[in-house]
Amino acid sequence: EVVRPRDNWQTLANTVFSLGEHAEVEAERPEQQLAAFWRIWTRKEAIVKQRGGSAWQIVSVDSTxxxxxxxxxxxxxxxxxxxxxxPTPFTLTADAVQRLEALA
Incomplete structure (x- = not known):
């Protein structure tokens, strides 16, 4: 996901985030809360996709x-x-992504 402004991100978070995910956003400084929203959204989306679900199931996932x-x-x-x-441990790093981009 591109970390970008979204006027209604707080309303969306209130609709689909768990209490733990809300706490994660609230723990951030105000200027970092939008980035935290996208971090959590991306994590939730990855979990849904791994399970073979649809975007509509994102509300049922508590990524914490x-x-x-x-x-x-x-x-x-x-x-x-x-x-x-x-389903198995995997570490995603910025360096690995940049190496893949260089190959493309």
Whole structure:
């Protein structure tokens, strides 16, 4: 996801974020809360996609309460928030993404 302004991000967060996800946003400084929104949104989306679900299921995912059967790795690259969800441990790094971009 591109970290970008979104007028209604707080309303959207109130609709689809769990209490733990709200706490994560609130723990950030005000100027970092939009980036936290996109970080959480991206993580939730990765979990839904790994499960083979649709975007409509994002509300049912609490990304702060993962089971041991899923591994989520995230990184920030410039204005991108990236997340990958796998059944086995995987570490996503900005360096690895940049190396892949160089190959493309």
């Amino acid at each position: 309460a993962l089971t041991s059967s899923l591994s989520v790795s995230q990184c920030q690259l410039d204005t991108l928030s990236l997340a990958v969800c796998t």
